[in-house]
Amino acid sequence: MNxxxxxxCEYLYLMSFHxxxxxxxxxxxxxxxxxxxxxxxxxxREMIQKECAAIRSSFREEDNTYRCRNVAKLLYMHMLGYPxxxxxxxxxxxxxxxxxxxxxxxxxxxxxxxxxxxxxxxLMTNCIKNDLNHSTQFVQGLALCTLGCxxxxxxxxxxxxxxxxxxxxxxxxxxxxxxxxAVHVIRKVxxxxxxxxxxxxxxxxxxxxxxxxxxxxxxxEMCERSPxxxxxxxxxxxxxxxxxxxxxxxxxSPEHDVSGISDPFLQVRILRLLRILGRNDDDSSEAMNxxxxxxxxxxxxxxxxxxAILYETVLTIMDIKSESGLRVLAINILxxxxxxxxxxxxxVALTSLLKTVQTDHNAVQxxxxxxxxxxxxxxxSIKRRAMELSFALVNGNNIRGMMKELLYFLDSCxxxxxxxxxxxxxxxxxxxxxxxxxxxxxxxxTAGSYVRDDAVPNLIQLITNSVEMHAYTVQRLxxxxxxxYSQQPLVQVAAWCIGEYGDxxxxxxxxxxxxxQVTEDEVLDIxxxxxxxxxxxxxxxxxxxxxxxxxxxxxxxxxxxxxKVVSIYGSSIDVELQQxxxxxxxxFKKYDxxxxxxxxxxxxxxxxxxxxxxxxxxxNGETEPAPLETKPPPSGPQPTSQANDLLDLLGGNDxxxxxxxxxxxxxxxxxxxLLDLLGxxxxxxxxxxxxxxxPVPQISQPSFLLDGLSSQPLFNDIASGIxxxxxxxxxxxxxxxxxxxxxxxxxxxxxxxxASNSTELDMTDFVFQAAVPKTxxxxxxxxxxxxxxxxxxxxxxxxxxxxxxxxxxxxxxIKLTYNHKGSAMQDLAEVNNFPPQSWQ
Amino acid sequence: xxxxxxxxxxxxQTRLSKYYEHVDINKRTLLETEVIKSCLSRSNEQCSFIxxxxxxxxxxxxxxxxxVVGVNDTENEMAxxxxxxxxxxxxxxxxxxxxxMNYRNVEMxxxxxxxxxxxxxxxxxxxx
Numbered sequence: 025m026n027x028x029x030x031x032x033c034e035y036l037y038l039m040s041f042h043x044x045x046x047x048x049x050x051x052x053x054x055x056x057x058x059x060x061x062x063x064x065x066x067x068x069r070e071m072i073q074k075e076c077a078a079i080r081s082s083f084r085e086e087d088n089t090y091r092c093r094n095v096a097k098l099l100y101m102h103m104l105g106y107p108x109x110x111x112x113x114x115x116x117x118x119x120x121x122x123x124x125x126x127x128x129x130x131x132x133x134x135x136x137x138x139x140x141x142x143x144x145x146x147l148m149t150n151c152i153k154n155d156l157n158h159s160t161q162f163v164q165g166l167a168l169c170t171l172g173c174x175x176x177x178x179x180x181x182x183x184x185x186x187x188x189x190x191x192x193x194x195x196x197x198x199x200x201x202x203x204x205x206a207v208h209v210i211r212k213v214x215x216x217x218x219x220x221x222x223x224x225x226x227x228x229x230x231x232x233x234x235x236x237x238x239x240x241x242x243x244x245e246m247c248e249r250s251p252x253x254x255x256x257x258x259x260x261x262x263x264x265x266x267x268x269x270x271x272x273x274x275x276x277s278p279e280h281d282v283s284g285i286s287d288p289f290l291q292v293r294i295l296r297l298l299r300i301l302g303r304n305d306d307d308s309s310e311a312m313n314x315x316x317x318x319x320x321x322x323x324x325x326x327x328x329x330x331x332a333i334l335y336e337t338v339l340t341i342m343d344i345k346s347e348s349g350l351r352v353l354a355i356n357i358l359x360x361x362x363x364x365x366x367x368x369x370x371x372v373a374l375t376s377l378l379k380t381v382q383t384d385h386n387a388v389q390x391x392x393x394x395x396x397x398x399x400x401x402x403x404x405s406i407k408r409r410a411m412e413l414s415f416a417l418v419n420g421n422n423i424r425g426m427m428k429e430l431l432y433f434l435d436s437c438x439x440x441x442x443x444x445x446x447x448x449x450x451x452x453x454x455x456x457x458x459x460x461x462x463x464x465x466x467x468x469x470t471a472g473s474y475v476r477d478d479a480v481p482n483l484i485q486l487i488t489n490s491v492e493m494h495a496y497t498v499q500r501l502x503x504x505x506x507x508x509y510s511q512q513p514l515v516q517v518a519a520w521c522i523g524e525y526g527d528x529x530x531x532x533x534x535x536x537x538x539x540x541q542v543t544e545d546e547v548l549d550i551x552x553x554x555x556x557x558x559x560x561x562x563x564x565x566x567x568x569x570x571x572x573x574x575x576x577x578x579x580x581x582x583x584x585x586x587x588k589v590v591s592i593y594g595s596s597i598d599v600e601l602q603q604x605x606x607x608x609x610x611x612f613k614k615y616d617x618x619x620x621x622x623x624x625x626x627x628x629x630x631x632x633x634x635x636x637x638x639x640x641x642x643x644n645g646e647t648e649p650a651p652l653e654t655k656p657p658p659s660g661p662q663p664t665s666q667a668n669d670l671l672d673l674l675g676g677n678d679x680x681x682x683x684x685x686x687x688x689x690x691x692x693x694x695x696x697x698l699l700d701l702l703g704x705x706x707x708x709x710x711x712x713x714x715x716x717x718x719p720v721p722q723i724s725q726p727s728f729l730l731d732g733l734s735s736q737p738l739f740n741d742i743a744s745g746i747x748x749x750x751x752x753x754x755x756x757x758x759x760x761x762x763x764x765x766x767x768x769x770x771x772x773x774x775x776x777x778x779a780s781n782s783t784e785l786d787m788t789d790f791v792f793q794a795a796v797p798k799t800x801x802x803x804x805x806x807x808x809x810x811x812x813x814x815x816x817x818x819x820x821x822x823x824x825x826x827x828x829x830x831x832x833x834x835x836x837x838i839k840l841t842y843n844h845k846g847s848a849m850q851d852l853a854e855v856n857n858f859p860p861q862s863w864q
Numbered sequence: 865x866x867x868x869x870x871x872x873x874x875x876x877q878t879r880l881s882k883y884y885e886h887v888d889i890n891k892r893t894l895l896e897t898e899v900i901k902s903c904l905s906r907s908n909e910q911c912s913f914i915x916x917x918x919x920x921x922x923x924x925x926x927x928x929x930x931x932v933v934g935v936n937d938t939e940n941e942m943a944x945x946x947x948x949x950x951x952x953x954x955x956x957x958x959x960x961x962x963x964x965m966n967y968r969n970v971e972m973x974x975x976x977x978x979x980x981x982x983x984x985x986x987x988x989x990x991x992x
Contacts, residue, residue: 103881105893139886282950289950292943332942339940367911372942403910 049082050075052096059104072106083114091118092129099133112137112144119151127155127163131170140176149179156186164190165201172205180209184216191223196232203227203238207245214249221253228263233280233287236267240293247300258301261308265315268294272322283327295319295336302344309345316341320353331361331369335376342380355380355387362394367403374398374409381416392417396426399433407437411445480513484520485629495533498525499540505550510559516567519554522547523571524626527578544579548572552589565601569593573608577623587612746862751855752838756783757812759792759838761855763862773834773862775824781812783844790842792822797835801827812842834863866944867919867934872900874928903930913941924948 050058055075062068079094087094095114102108115137118130138145148170155167168190171183187209190202206220220242227239247254271286271294280287298316302309319337324330334357341354358380361373377395381388395417398410411433418426434445487497501518509515522529526547532539554560554568569590576586590612593605611619746763753759759779766772781787790810796802807822828834836855843849868887871880878896887895902914903923914921919934922944931948935941 102889104878105889105896107889141886282946288946289943292940296940328942329946332940332946335942336940367909368913368942368945371911371913402907405911405913405915 049078049090049094049097051093052100055097055100069106072101072104076101076106080110083110088121092123092126095129095133099129099136102136108137112142116144116147116151119148119155124160124163127166131166135170135173139174145174145176146178149182152179153183153186156183156190161195161198164198168198168201168205172201172208175205175208175212177212180212181216184209184213184219188219188223191220191227196230196235199230200232200234200238203235203242207238207242210242210245210249217246217250217253220246221256228260228267233290237287237290237293240264240290240297244293244297244300247297254301258305258308261298261301261311264294264298264301265311268298268315268319272319283329284324285327285329285333288329288333291319291333292336295333295340299340299343302340304345306345312340312344313346313350316346317350317353320350320357325360328366328368331364331366331372335361335372338376342376342383351384352387355384355391359391359394362391362398367401367406370398370401371403371406371409374406374413378409378413378416381413385417388413389417389422392422392426396429399429407433411437480516483517487517487521488524488626489628491628494521494525495528495539497521498529502529502542502547502550503540505554509550509554509557512559512561512564515554515560515564519551519564519567519571522551523567523574526571526575530579544575544582545585547575547579548582548585548589551575555589555593562598562600565598566604569601569604569608573604573611574623576612577620747859749855749857749859751777751836751857752840752851752853754851754853755844755849757781757787757840757842759840761858763859765862771827771829771831773826773828775826775862777820777822777824779812779820779822780816780818781814782816784814785845786814787812787842787844787849790820791840792820793839793841794824795837795839796826797832799828799830799832800834803827828863831864834858865936865938867936868895870896870899870930870932870934872896872903872930872932874904874930876900879929899932899934900930903932912945922948924952926952 058071059068062071075097079098082090082094091114095111095118098108098111098114102111111133115130115133118126119134121127121130134145134148138148152167152171155163156171158164158167168187171179171187175183187202187205190198191206193199193202206223210217210220224239224243224246227242228236230236230239243257243260247257268291271291274286276284277286280290282288285291298308298312302312316337320334320341323333323337325334338354338357341350346354355377358373358377361369362377364370364373374395377388377391392414395410395413398406399414401407401410411430414426414430430445437445487494490497498521501514501521505515505518526544529542529547530544532541551568551572555565555572560568572586572589576583579586590605590608593601594609596602596605611622615622746765748760748762751759751761757779758781759777762776762778764774764776766774777792779790779792788811790807790812792804792807794802794804803825805823805825807820809820812818812820826834835858837852838855839850839852841848841850866884868884869880869882870878872878876897881892881896883892899916899921902916902921903925906914912923914923916934919936920939920941921932921934922941923930923932924945925931931952933944933948935944
């Protein structure tokens with residue numbers, strides 16, 4: 025018993041000793057298994073924290089044997105998203121160790137945990153330097169890898185020499201790593217690029233694909249960063265072409281084969297480099313033509329690999345100065361892609377076509393039907409691209425067919441598309457213009473609530489300007505809101521139109537469609553129900569009330585009804601509505617003699633700042649300088665509520681009183697116009713563009729604007745004796761100002777500018793803009809044209825009206841933009857030589 | 865240029881992640897969950913390229929694992945698509961435990977994790 029007890033004691037003693045000592049840290053494999061068993065996030069976090077604690081204490085003990093294992097675990101936990109910064113110094117210790125396994129983990133840890141932000145990383149520099157010169161290539165490789173991953177600019181500067189040396193070595197394993205490291209060094213310290221230049225001489229002579237690939241990456245990086253390098257490396261084009269050719273023509277090589285194609289990654293890389301080298305350079309492009317054609321025709325397209333190469337080829341062809349046959353080939357390839365079943369390929373094809381549609385419009389047109397089919401695809405990205413592309417392809421010929429498809433698409437597409445769709449639609453149809461007005465109105469009906477805020481004023485302006493369509497428009501809109509007035513933008517537009525053209529509606533004048541029989545009462549019913557409806561917003565109600573008011577001059581039998589409606593709203597809770605109603609009431613009672621003039625038909629609107637229709641304004645721009653405005657045009661000078669620094673000309677957009685005149689634009693390159701206008705479209709929704717509130721502040725108008733109400737001639741005849749001046753004369757462009765003063769209003773000066781061109785080439789797209797100091801007000805009317813013919817054979821005339829109530833000295837700053845001899849010109853000038861009679 | 869490389873399973877757990885540009889650690893998890901959400905919500909008929917913020921995501925599904933690569937605009941999407949497949953084939957060849965067609969987890973030996981990182985480093989830089 026005793027002996028047995030002794031043994032037991034001994035055993036227990038040994039056991040206890042065993043327990044007191046720290047157990048060896050678990051291996052990474054175990055850790056991963058343990059973490060896998062965790063069923064909830066909390067459980068996982070707990071395990072990780074426990075392990076982190078163990079690791080931390082192990083680090084404190086400075087345990088050399090297990091450091092490597094601990095850091096590996098730490099890296100894994102870091103990858104899962106847990107903080108691991110306490111391991112940074114340990115990584116350094118590992119790097120400094122002599123064992124390869126330690127170094128390996130140490131460098132890996134350095135790459136993952138350390139970056140420039142940590143000061144600790146600089147301590148690595150010396151280690152890396154030593155390891156770069158190590159006898160074992162794998163250690164050198166590790167060092168290169170790490171430097172290429174997270175080297176800071178100081179480190180790179182210190183070690184660039186070593187890297188460059190390794191770039192010239194014959195060991196291909198090291199060479200490829202050195203090339204990648206060099207890429208990183210160049211990115212961090214671009215000045216060191218020249219240092220690597222001599223080493224690049226022989227890079228492309230390698231047989232090893234790894235080295236070739238990384239060399240091409242290095243060359244690409246250098247070419248992208250420095251145009252000098254680009255010029256220098258152009259001479260490599262023949263060599264690159266040769267390499268590419270070998271890749272294509274060579275037989276099966278098991279090392280590099282991917283689905284039957286030899287090293288497609290290298291091929292893609294080379295194609296990309298060729299693209300960069302051939303851009304804007306005829307000779308290089310010519311050298312590449314053959315190989316590109318060869319790649320395009322010989323590559324197998326059954327697998328994704330082949331298609332990837334073809335895609336890259338197409339991108340290259342489009343970018344360099346290739347001959348037209350090649351370009352057509354490229355577009356045909358894209359067309360073929362579109363027919364492919366694989367959606368990835370279709371996506372890629374649509375993206376590329378979008379990029380090329382401006383330049384090769386006709387070629388892309390041929391694939392229009394396929395593109396339109398893509399509108400019906402299930403994938404969102406594909407649909408979006410197909411939509412953009414379809415809009416780019418719309419032109420005068422195909423618009424009807426296209427619009428039908430597009431409208432069908434609108435019905436079925438996701439809501440987030442609809443806003444973009446409508447915007448695109450607006451712009452496209454506007455550019456293609458009047459003939460498609462039917463479609464346009466149709467859109468208004470169907471797209472309803474998805475139309476954006478600034479679309480309403482745009483639409484209204486469009487409608488105003490298409491004079492011959494008024495009857496048709498108002499009829500369509502009336503029918504549209506008959507049953508349903510929930511879509512606010514639609515109702516707003518409809519209300520406005522009915523207010524304006526109600527008489528056309530009632531008299532049934534529509535030619536385009538079967539005219540409907542509507543009585544005045546029915547029209548008023550609709551408008552009243554809009555007013556009453558709960559679904560109408562305050563803005564919509566405002567539109568409706570104003571429309572009713574306008575009808576009082578257009579309708580004959582229902583004026584009393586209108587009066588009654590208006591007076592009811594004089595006590596509306598809605599302040600806006602109440603104000604309007606009260607003022608309209610006043611109009612009926614005290615100013616009835618002015619009512620018909622005030623509520624006259626809106627004149628054609630001049631150019632609005634939000635770049636709306638251009639063609640349309642053009643046709644009507646020349647009309648009436650006299651009755652100035654019965655109401656101020658929506659984009660006209662608003663009473664000084666906008667505080668603008670008038671001396672600061674910013675493209676005319678921020679300055680309300682200045683109306684830049686519409687540049688003529690052509691429908692031809694629809695794609696390009698689209699993009700330009702899209703860029704401009706996000707402008708000032710400001711009061712400047714809303715037509716409807718205009719009638720309200722009638723009574724408080726500055727006298728300037730009510731001048732038009734009196735039927736006297738506004739201005740003196742020309743012989744007033746004010747001398748004209750030459751405001752600007754430079755580069756062959758001369759602008760003269762002639763002056764007239766108003767009879768009725770001594771504060772108004774009318775300046776007529778005449779622009780002439782004495783050079784031998786016409787100046788096109790001529791735009792004249794002007795700004796005046798704050799105390800003045802300015803109004804620019806439309807110019808006679810936008811082309812100043814050469815040799816002084818003709819002039820552009822434009823009228824400026826200046827209101828100068830304080831009789832201050834007139835000063836003006838002008839901005840001229842035009843195209844001359846193929847380049848865009850712009851000039852700013854100040855005009856100070858106004859004769860005193862023009863402003864005193 | 866490749867921005868990041870992720871292997872995420874269907875439950876949203878990250879199996880492997882490599883970022884080629886510095887991203888804060890808490891932002892990483894956020895990024896990963898969002899990315900996997902957009903990948904999971906795609907059906908089979910939809911294409912493998914997604915636009916996400918200012919990246920393009922190219923993803924491929926292997927059984928329960930998604931491999932997602934985030935790139936910027938200049939990259940050839942289809943080449944990356946091939947690259948992903950190439951990567952998986954290499955994994956398959958090198959680590960015999962990985963069976964592409966029906967596997968549940970990516971089993972990592974410690975050596976394999978490390979080598980994986982290095983491989984990614986090299987391949988990734990080629991695409992940078």
